[in-house]
Amino acid sequence: MLNLNKIKSQFPLFKKHPKLHYLDSAATTQTPQVVLDAMNNYYTNFRANTHRGLYNLSIEASQAFQASRASLASFINAQTEELIFTSGTTYGLNSLAYTLGPRLSHRDNVVLTRIEHHANLVPWQQMAKHYGFELRFVELTTPTTVISNHSEKSLAHQTTNRDSSSPRGSLGMTSCELDMESAKKLIDKNTKIVSFTLASNVLGTVNPAKEIVALAKKVRAISIIDAAQAVAHFPIDVQDIDCDFLVFSGHKMYGPTGIGVLYGKKIMLEEHIEPFLFGGEMVNEVTFENATWNDVPLRFEAGTQNIAGVIGLGAAVKFIQEIGWSEIQSHEQSLTNKLINELTNVGAQIVGSNTCHSESPVVGGEESPAHSTDGQRSLVGASLTRDDNGKVALPNRIGVVSFTLPGIHPHDVAEILNQNNVAVRAGHQCAMPLHKHLGLSATVRVSLGMYTTKEDADALIAAIEKTKKVFK
Amino acid sequence: MDDLYQQALLDLYKNPLNKKPLSDFTIRQEENNPLCGEQVELFVKFDEHDRVTDVGWESEGCSISQVGASLLTDYIKNKTREELKTITSDEVIKMTGLNLNPARLRCLLLCYTALQKILTT
Numbered sequence: 143m144l145n146l147n148k149i150k151s152q153f154p155l156f157k158k159h160p161k162l163h164y165l166d167s168a169a170t171t172q173t174p175q176v177v178l179d180a181m182n183n184y185y186t187n188f189r190a191n192t193h194r195g196l197y198n199l200s201i202e203a204s205q206a207f208q209a210s211r212a213s214l215a216s217f218i219n220a221q222t223e224e225l226i227f228t229s230g231t232t233y234g235l236n237s238l239a240y241t242l243g244p245r246l247s248h249r250d251n252v253v254l255t256r257i258e259h260h261a262n263l264v265p266w267q268q269m270a271k272h273y274g275f276e277l278r279f280v281e282l283t284t285p286t287t288v289i290s291n292h293s294e295k296s297l298a299h300q301t302t303n304r305d306s307s308s309p310r311g312s313l314g315m316t317s318c319e320l321d322m323e324s325a326k327k328l329i330d331k332n333t334k335i336v337s338f339t340l341a342s343n344v345l346g347t348v349n350p351a352k353e354i355v356a357l358a359k360k361v362r363a364i365s366i367i368d369a370a371q372a373v374a375h376f377p378i379d380v381q382d383i384d385c386d387f388l389v390f391s392g393h394k395m396y397g398p399t400g401i402g403v404l405y406g407k408k409i410m411l412e413e414h415i416e417p418f419l420f421g422g423e424m425v426n427e428v429t430f431e432n433a434t435w436n437d438v439p440l441r442f443e444a445g446t447q448n449i450a451g452v453i454g455l456g457a458a459v460k461f462i463q464e465i466g467w468s469e470i471q472s473h474e475q476s477l478t479n480k481l482i483n484e485l486t487n488v489g490a491q492i493v494g495s496n497t498c499h500s501e502s503p504v505v506g507g508e509e510s511p512a513h514s515t516d517g518q519r520s521l522v523g524a525s526l527t528r529d530d531n532g533k534v535a536l537p538n539r540i541g542v543v544s545f546t547l548p549g550i551h552p553h554d555v556a557e558i559l560n561q562n563n564v565a566v567r568a569g570h571q572c573a574m575p576l577h578k579h580l581g582l583s584a585t586v587r588v589s590l591g592m593y594t595t596k597e598d599a600d601a602l603i604a605a606i607e608k609t610k611k612v613f614k
Numbered sequence: 615m616d617d618l619y620q621q622a623l624l625d626l627y628k629n630p631l632n633k634k635p636l637s638d639f640t641i642r643q644e645e646n647n648p649l650c651g652e653q654v655e656l657f658v659k660f661d662e663h664d665r666v667t668d669v670g671w672e673s674e675g676c677s678i679s680q681v682g683a684s685l686l687t688d689y690i691k692n693k694t695r696e697e698l699k700t701i702t703s704d705e706v707i708k709m710t711g712l713n714l715n716p717a718r719l720r721c722l723l724l725c726y727t728a729l730q731k732i733l734t735t
C-alpha cells in the first residue's frame with residue numbers, strides 16, 4: 143500500500159492547509175516538492191533559452207528540456223520525436239482541429255462522443271461551421287435500471303431539462319458507457335476523424351480506446367484521443383492503442399500549469415500535418431520569400447517554449463514512476479469504491495458506473511524495465527493490468543464521481559462542503575451538453591489523486607450529512 | 615459566509631416570492647450562468663405608464679440565485695422603468711446581508727442581470 147502520509151507530505155500545499163480535504167484533482171492536481179524543485183533549479187541555476195546558445199548554460203537547459211521530452215515519450219510508450227510540447231489539452235485539440243478541419247468538406251464527417259469535454263467539442267463545432275462537415279456523436283448505452291427514489295422535485299427538475307437527444311425511457315443515471323454499436327454505425331466511409339476522450343471528466347468512464355481506434359482505422363479515419371483525465375490514473379501505451387494523436391495536460395498529472403503534450407505518430411507528424419504556428423525555432427532555412435521546416439517535432443514548437451514547465455513535467459513523470467502504477471491504481475480504485483458506496487448510503491445519486499475495477503488482476507508490482515530483452519519497448523515504471531493476451535487492460539472507470547443530492551442544488555452542496563473544508567466541483571464540469579443529455583442541469587463532482595485519503599472521503603460524507611440537515 | 619444558510623434565507627428559498635411564469639407579460643428575458651449552466655427566466659408586465667404591475671420568474675438554480683430572484687422581484691413591484699434603472703447591484707447584495715464570493719455573486723445577481731437586459735431593450 144501507498145504510504146499516504148508520506149505521499150501527502152510531499153505536497154507543500156497540504157502543509158499550508160492541513161485541514162483541507164481536496165477532492166478536485168480532476169480540475170487540477172497539486173504539485174509535489176520535486177516538481178517545484180526542478181523548476182526552481184532551472185530558474186536559479188541554469189536558466190537560458192533552449193536550442194540556441196552555444197554557451198554552457200543554454201546547453202544545460204537544452205539537455206534538461208530534451209531529457210524531459212524523452213521521459214514523457216517513454217511514459218506513454220512513444221518515440222522521442224513523436225512528442226510535442228504544448229500549453230495543454232485545449233491547445234492540442236485546437237491545433238488539431240485547425241490543422242485538420244480545413245481539409246474536410248460537406249461530404250465528410252467527424253465522430254465525437256456524447257461525453258466530450260467542451261475542449262473536444264467546441265473546436266470541431268467551429269470548424270464544422272466553416273467547412274461544412276457533419277459532426278456525429280457516439281451514444282451512451284441505454285440504461286437498464288431506473289433509479290426510482292428520486293424526490294418529486296428532482297424528478298420534475300430532471301425531466302424538464304432533458305433534450306431531444308436523451309436516451310429514451312429512464313433518467314439516464316446509470317447510462318455511462320459508450321455504445322459500441324452506435325460507434326460502428328456512425329463511423330463510416332465518410333468519417334475522416336474520430337476524436338474521443340479516454341476517461342470522462344464527469345462520469346469517470348474509461349472508453350474502449352483500442353476498439354474505437356480500430357473502427358477508425360478500418361475506414362482510414364484519423365484517431366485523436368483526449369487523455370487529460372486518464373493520464374494521472376493509469377498507464378497509457380500509444381503503440382498498443384495505436385491512435386494517431388493523443389493529448390494531455392501537465393497540470394492534471396502533478397505537473398505545472400501551462401504545459402501539455404501532443405503526441406503524434408511519426409508518419410502523421412512528418413507527412414500528414416503541417417505546422418500550426420510559425421516563427422523561430424520551427425524553421426530550417428528562411429529567405430524573405432520562403433521558409434522550410436525544421437525536423438519533427440521541433441517544427442511544431444514555434445517560439446520559446448515553457449522551458450520551466452517542460453522540466454517540471456519531466457519531474458512529475460519521474461515522481462509518478464517512482465511510486466508506480468500498481469500502487470496508484472490499487473489505492474485509487476479502493477478509495478473510489480469506498481466513496482461510491484458511502485455516497486450511495488447517504489442518498490446521493492451517482493451519475494456513472496457504481497463500481498471500479500480492472501478487467502483482470504494487476505500483475506507484477508515492480509517497475510518493469512524500459513526495454514525488455516527482445517528489444518521491444520515496454521512501459522517504463524508501469525506495473526500493468528494485462529488481459530489474457532498480455533495486452534494492457536484498461537480499468538472501467540477512474541476516481542471521478544459525479545452525483546446529485548435529491549432536492550438540494552449542487553451549488554449549495556459545494557458551498558456547505560466548502561464551509562467544512564471539503565473542496566469539490568459543482569456545475570456542469572465543462573460538459574454542458576452531456577448534462578443536458580442526461581437530464582441534469584448540474585452535478586457535484588468529487589475526484590481523487592494519489593494523495594487522497596480515507597479521511598478525505600470521511601470528511602466528505604460527514605459534510606454531506608450536514609448539508610442534508612441544513613436543507614431538511 | 616457563516617450566515618449563508620441562516621434560517622430567514624432558507625425560508626425564503628423554500629417559500630420563494632413571485633416564482634411563477636406570467637402568461638400576461640410585456641417582456642420575458644432569459645439569463646444563463648455559464649459557470650453552472652443555470653438559467654433564470656424573468657417576466658415583467660408594465661402598464662401604460664411604464665410601471666411594473668406584475669412580475670414572475672422561473673429557475674431551478676441554487677438557493678442563492680433563488681433568494682436573489684425573490685428579493686429583487688419583490689423590490690421592483692410598482693416601480694417605474696426609470697426607477698428600476700437606478701437600482702444598483704450593490705443594493706441587491708445588501709438586501710441579503712451576505713458577504714458572497716465572486717462565484718456566488720453571479721448566482722445572486724442572475725435575475726438582476728436579466729432585469730438589466732430588459733431595461734436596455
Ligand SMILES: Cc1ncc(COP(=O)(O)O)c(C=O)c1O
Nearest residue numbers: 230231232259261343370371391
Ligand atoms: C476530458 C478533458 N478534456 C480536456 C480538458 C481541458 O484541459 P485543459 O484545461 O488543461 O486544457 C479537461 C480539463 O478539464 C478534461 O477533463
